[in-house]
Amino acid sequence: MKIPTEPIGSIPRTKELIEAISSPSGKIHLEDLYDKAVRETVDLFEKTGSPVISDGEQSKASFVTYPLHGLTNLTDKGMRIDFADGHFRQLPLLKSGPFRYQNYAEQYLRRAQKFARLPVKQAVISASALSLIYPPDGIKGYSQEEFLKDLINECEKDIRQCLRQNAARVQMDFTEGRLSLKLDPSGSVLRHFIDLNNQVFDRFTKEEQKKIGVHVCPGADHDATHSADIDYTDFLPQLFELHAGNFYLQLASEPDRKKVLKTIQKYLKPDQFVFIGVIDVNNARIETPEEVRDRVLEAAKFIPVNQLGTTDDCGFSPFCDDVSTTRETAFAKIRSRVEGTLLAEKELS
Numbered sequence: 001m002k003i004p005t006e007p008i009g010s011i012p013r014t015k016e017l018i019e020a021i022s023s024p025s026g027k028i029h030l031e032d033l034y035d036k037a038v039r040e041t042v043d044l045f046e047k048t049g050s051p052v053i054s055d056g057e058q059s060k061a062s063f064v065t066y067p068l069h070g071l072t073n074l075t076d077k078g079m080r081i082d083f084a085d086g087h088f089r090q091l092p093l094l095k096s097g098p099f100r101y102q103n104y105a106e107q108y109l110r111r112a113q114k115f116a117r118l119p120v121k122q123a124v125i126s127a128s129a130l131s132l133i134y135p136p137d138g139i140k141g142y143s144q145e146e147f148l149k150d151l152i153n154e155c156e157k158d159i160r161q162c163l164r165q166n167a168a169r170v171q172m173d174f175t176e177g178r179l180s181l182k183l184d185p186s187g188s189v190l191r192h193f194i195d196l197n198n199q200v201f202d203r204f205t206k207e208e209q210k211k212i213g214v215h216v217c218p219g220a221d222h223d224a225t226h227s228a229d230i231d232y233t234d235f236l237p238q239l240f241e242l243h244a245g246n247f248y249l250q251l252a253s254e255p256d257r258k259k260v261l262k263t264i265q266k267y268l269k270p271d272q273f274v275f276i277g278v279i280d281v282n283n284a285r286i287e288t289p290e291e292v293r294d295r296v297l298e299a300a301k302f303i304p305v306n307q308l309g310t311t312d313d314c315g316f317s318p319f320c321d322d323v324s325t326t327r328e329t330a331f332a333k334i335r336s337r338v339e340g341t342l343l344a345e346k347e348l349s
Contacts, residue, residue: 292340
């Protein structure tokens with residue numbers, strides 16, 4: 001028996017890289033610094049024992065806006081996302097069409113693969129998240145219907161390029177899913193998001209969908225969340241309607257894990273695989289391997305072991321300026337995840 005374990009994505013950037021990104025003169029050497037940061041991150045990732053790694057999103061400004069970086073048809077007046085500690089992030093707003101990605105995730109995957117000896121997974125942003133950049137008042141000569149058609153095409157292209165580049169897994173980040181129930185308790189926005197993302201997934205074969213996953217969490221930025229106050233069990237039934245093979249679920253930080261596990265047990269389909277979060281990325285304390293083991297054993301009471309894997313609750317630094325967690329702490333937590341999963345595997349077998 002083998003219980004797979006995978007990261008979500010981001011690792012805190014190096015101090016050198018953060019300083020260069022924030023300095024006008026530093027940007028001259030960014031490509032070299034990106035290579036250096038990715039090389040170091042991949043090396044440290046592989047030393048944790050993780051069988052699958054990522055590039056740590058070292059060269060992404062953020063997990064959500066990477067396709068938009070460098071576009072000239074945007075304003076900075078988009079949707080504001082508020083976090084529990086009082087800080088916020090703001091999305092850009094599209095001001096003219098047509099909509100095209102400026103950057104595709106394949107470029108990050110290729111950079112990591114230059115240095116990696118292990119399989120590399122690649123995170124992409126969801127169509128539903130990027131749908132929020134279309135202005136409520138519309139765009140003259142470019143309807144929302146036309147925008148969504150372009151968006152779905154671009155999101156498909158983003159995923160397909162990564163599959164062709166032999167990504168170990170392509171993970172769609174869907175953190176706005178739980179948040180949508182905070183913005184619209186009726187669930188109509190969430191149902192729209194599910195439908196939009198399924199329009200992307202349905203362009204892939206069943207075999208391809210097995211290599212595609214969806215990650216959800218209540219946010220993790222400067223150790224704060226944006227939607228942890230929304231009942232997870234109101235969200236999960238809709239989540240499993242997505243036509244993806246894998247689900248990466250924040251769970252370690254949930255106050256009532258058993259309640260969540262019972263909901264997963266009820267709605268998980270036979271052809272779906274669940275990676276449960278066993279590492280709380282918003283807590284600086286490093287979990288012991290034994291704690292991770294116990295969380296896996298707890299989950300195995302509700303989820304068939306042949307549909308069960310482990311992961312971290314979220315990326316450790318989804319935005320490049322988030323230094324609330326150190327690189328050392330992030331990699332120590334990952335080692336505990338790997339070692340704890342192996343301990344659980346031995347007990348369950």
